[in-house]
Amino acid sequence: MSDLHVRAKALDAEDELALKRREFVLDDTVYLDGNSLGALPAHVPDRVADVITRQWGRLRIRSWDESGWWTAPERVGDRIAPLVGAAPGQIVVGDSTSVNVFKALVAAVRLARGDGGGGEADAGRDEIIVDATTFPTDGYIAQSAARLTGCRLTPLTPAEVPAALSPRTAAVLLNHADYRTGRLHDLPGLTAAVHAAGALAVWDLCHTAGALPVGLDEHGVDLAVGCTYKYLNGGPGSPAYIYVREELQDRFDSPLPGWNSHAEPFGMRPEFEAAEGALRGRVGTPDILSMLALEAALDVWDGVSVDAVRAKSLALTDFFLRCVEAYVPQGLVESLTPAAHAERGSQVALRCEGAGDVMKRLIERGVVGDFRAPDVLRFGFTPLYVSFVDAERAARVLAEILEP
Amino acid sequence: MSDLHVRAKALDAEDELALKRREFVLDDTVYLDGNSLGALPAHVPDRVADVITRQWGRLRIRSWDESGWWTAPERVGDRIAPLVGAAPGQIVVGDSTSVNVFKALVAAVRLARGDGGGGEADAGRDEIIVDATTFPTDGYIAQSAARLTGCRLTPLTPAEVPAALSPRTAAVLLNHADYRTGRLHDLPGLTAAVHAAGALAVWDLCHTAGALPVGLDEHGVDLAVGCTYKYLNGGPGSPAYIYVREELQDRFDSPLPGWNSHAEPFGMRPEFEAAEGALRGRVGTPDILSMLALEAALDVWDGVSVDAVRAKSLALTDFFLRCVEAYVPQGLVESLTPAAHAERGSQVALRCEGAGDVMKRLIERGVVGDFRAPDVLRFGFTPLYVSFVDAERAARVLAEILEP
Structure with missing residues (x-):
């Protein structure tokens, strides 16, 4: 030996x-791919079976109220919040990371422009900076957000960002950790630099949430997104989340204003009126089976x-x-x-x-x-x-x- | 009696x-809310348990290939296709209905303008017509699509649409059935009228797929979306789908170009290059638990x-x-x-x-x-x-x- x-x-x-390991389904494999798909927490199958058999199968439509389905996006968001240094009421779960990047970037550009309605084309801030070393989907989505908001897109390494910031920069999308090299970027320092230029900082936490302290509130991050199937062990393709800093929520203007982000979703009113708080980050009907599998998986974080x-x-x-x-x-x-x-x-x-x-x-x-x-x-x-x-x-x- | x-x-x-009823979990209740949440097909719990316990729990990351996770969006789309009168290769499953409405409408405006790149603001077609009697989320999302593409939004009842079409109309979003009254709209006639005006017809099939023949291919529908938790019994918040007519696929320009719609998703290349075919409707990592519950649920349609x-x-x-x-x-x-x-x-x-x-x-x-x-x-x-x-x-x- x-x-x-x-x-x-x-x-x-x-x-x-060490004892936490017993809460997961593992075998003789050395599983070093939890940064891609987290292992199965052992209690999840029974919890999902209950969601399907009792909540869906027997209670059916009543479960939207009685089983707490309707409020799951914000409830599960509040379970993730302490893992990324966020007070409650700032995270909702739903959609994929890519879709959340889109919401966050378009909303960030609108916030940077102080734009409550249309007329983006005249606004002064017309640049989105994106981490050039990012997981590619963030770059593709940033390109689309730039195109739809009349911005130019500037890909830069995180180290190049501070010197490139200008009064024209609206938003900066950065990865907390590089998906390829594992390099951790300086979230506090870069966020402060972005703020000093009057722009908004959007962070992708896919590779850090559940692995290290993030400190979203402490460091003044504006918006953040992340997936839940890596270090949070939520299961394959489990729903992502979006963090909207409390002070920004009343001006958060989503490009995906679905009925779930309406102030009165069941009013079925033709005019959109945004809900209060982080609920503005919701879009359509939440994906309950996956979301409640994630909720169960988060139990391993207790204590x-x-x-x-x-x-x-x-x-x-x-x-x-x-x-x-x-x-x-x-x-x-x-x-x-x-x-x-x-x-x-x-x-x-x-x-x-x-x-x-x-x-x-x-x-x-x-x-x-x-x-x-x-x-x-x-x-x-x-x-x-x-x-x-x-x-x-x-x-x-x-x-x-x-x-x- | x-x-x-x-x-x-x-x-x-x-x-x-009549015998189909035995394939569902039902009780003494008269369940007339399947247009909101379909009942549970009896074999779904075991199938989902296998997905969780064996595919996720034991195969883990290998399941992306070995259990067919990666190709599920198009495979499940092809299971839905015959129910809505579509040949294979035109439907992908994923995201919520609201998100798919957004993809479809922005892409429809771009198609109507013959727009391969930026510069929408100068294009001649600058109107989106939306069904004023629609489920509200479609109207909210249409408003956002209009704002981001520089269109005006015109809400009309379906009966008013033909007379209102003009050379400025880019896209028309209609519901196949009115969610409140249950009225079925004339999909063939309205689609033909929209085409005669040079615009694109986008249909929301939430309240008809699985309840009646839709005939997407036969009637020349351009783009369509729908949920899967009503008459398709996919489970609470199960993923929605988008249909992109074959002839339009090579010009389908999604506003949500995530890595799953890339020609080479694992190439991790910084430049976006769209995949061939309906895959362009995909965005981020597919939500596997919910998607495979839906796939299982679709078995009740066999025969x-x-x-x-x-x-x-x-x-x-x-x-x-x-x-x-x-x-x-x-x-x-x-x-x-x-x-x-x-x-x-x-x-x-x-x-x-x-x-x-x-x-x-x-x-x-x-x-x-x-x-x-x-x-x-x-x-x-x-x-x-x-x-x-x-x-x-x-x-x-x-x-x-x-x-x-």
């Missing part, structure tokens, strides 16, 4: 989150401190990098993930020749990460269920594959 | 769809002819109206639903004093319809599981409540 394996066992023995999650995440990625360095001959892989804790999310990205094939072989040997073209191996570390022994084994199997 | 009750039993005995469904629907609503006329003293209720079959959907709307209170008492007595402000009782007749005995009982209980 190697020294590092012994060390891994010792770290697991000290891990205050968990995000600071403890962050501490374990950094310890795990540090330890994995140490094992890789010890096991893998020099030059075969190169870490794209910053060594500095302040710049690291909860994944490790290794550049490697033939990465696609290497990942296939890792998966065959029970180590599941994923491949991102052209040459990146991604390993996500979900502190609620990944152990130090997992990290050591992953590095060991990787070394065996690279140098058989 | 009344004559009508005897007649109801005879009609049930002759009903070729069912939509013509048979329509015949039973008309027989049921005819019979219900006959029972109401026989049981309820004259003047206490007034049918808002057209007597002519060609103008009737699959629901009956009765105007009635104190309708909200009357519906409460109906529900207490086991007859579940719904109330629409200010004075409408709605009764939806789902031919797959509503019987003639149900219809007779509903009318009888209504009479007992109105004249105790």
Whole structure:
């Protein structure tokens, strides 16, 4: 038994989150793809069965009131809120991340222009800056939002943003962590820079919510979106969320004003009148099965401190990098993930020749990460269920594959 | 036993769809709210349990390929296609009806303008006509689509549309059936009129798909949307769909170009390049639990002819109206639903004093319809599981409540 394996066992023995692993359905696989699809919390199947069999099957239409279906988007939003540093009443769940990026960006441009109605074309602020290293969907949607609001789109790396901000900048869309490299961006500093230029900061939290403290309220973020199927374990394609800062809610002017965001949804009135608060982020009928699966999945967070999650995440990625360095001959892989804790999310990205094939072989040997073209191996570390022994084994199997 | 009750039993005995009822979870309730939330098909809970426990829980990320998650939007779309008269390859499932209305209307305006890129503001067609009697969300979303594309919005009743069409009309959004009165609109005639004016016809099928033949291909409809939780029994808030006519697909320019509508989604390329075909209607990561519940629910349509469904629907609503006329003293209720079959959907709307209170008492007595402000009782007749005995009982209980 190697020294590092012994060390891994010792770290697991000290891990205050170790017992959380039992709340998930896991097997002998080392599952390092929770940054793509979180594992199944063990109690979710029974909860969903109840939603289907009793709430839908027996109560049917009555469940919109009696089972709390109607208010699920804001109720589940309030369950996510403490995980991203938000007070209640600022998050609603629903739609995909892409759709929420669209709502947030168009609304941000309107807010930056002080625009309550039409006439955008004359307004002075006509630029959206988008993180050029972003997950591509954010860039595509930003392009569409720019086109529909008469803005130009400027793709920049996050580091380039502060110098590029100007009185013409309306909104800046940034990823909290780079989906490829795992680099964590400076949310407080970039948000402050955006505000100093009079623009609005929109953050995509897909790769950080549930993995580290975000501090939306504390850092004055204007709008934020995120998915719930990565570190929040909500299930495949579970609904995303949008955060609308309390002070902005009464001027939040959604480009998708569905009946669920109306002040009186069942009034069935021909004129739109926006609801109060974060409800303005709702659109159509909420997707109940997926939303209540997510609500059940969030139970695993009861009693968990995000600071403890962050501490374990950094310890795990540090330890994995140490094992890789010890096991893998020099030059075969190169870490794209910053060594500095302040710049690291909860994944490790290794550049490697033939990465696609290497990942296939890792998966065959029970180590599941994923491949991102052209040459990146991604390993996500979900502190609620990944152990130090997992990290050591992953590095060991990787070394065996690279140098058989 | 009344004559009508005897007649109801005879009609049930002759009903070729009668056995379908056994495929649903039902009880002693007369459930006439399937036009709001369809009943649970009995096999759905086991299918969803498999999706959660095996596909998500055990296969995890591998299910995107191995369990067919990735292709579910188009696969489930092709299951809906024959129910609305569409050849395969023209429907994708995902997002809410409201979001799909937005995609369809903005894309329709762009198609009408022959607009491949920006510069909408100079284009000649600058009007969207919307059904003024529509479910309100369609009107709110149409208002937003108009604002973002520089169009004016003209709300008209469907009957007023032909005379109002002009060379400035870009798109017309119509409901196939009026959600309040149950009136069926003339889809072939109105579509032809819209086309004659050079505009595009967008139809909302929420209240007709699964209840009667729609004939999207046959009648040359350009774009259509619909929900799946009414007559398609997909479950609460199950994902909606969008139909993009084959000839328009290569020019369909979505305002929500998420990564799922990219020609190479996993290429993660910064520039957007639209996929071929109906995939352009996809946006973000599909909502798998809800989508696969819907896919399972669609199994009840195996071997069912939509013509048979329509015949039973008309027989049921005819019979219900006959029972109401026989049981309820004259003047206490007034049918808002057209007597002519060609103008009737699959629901009956009765105007009635104190309708909200009357519906409460109906529900207490086991007859579940719904109330629409200010004075409408709605009764939806789902031919797959509503019987003639149900219809007779509903009318009888209504009479007992109105004249105790």
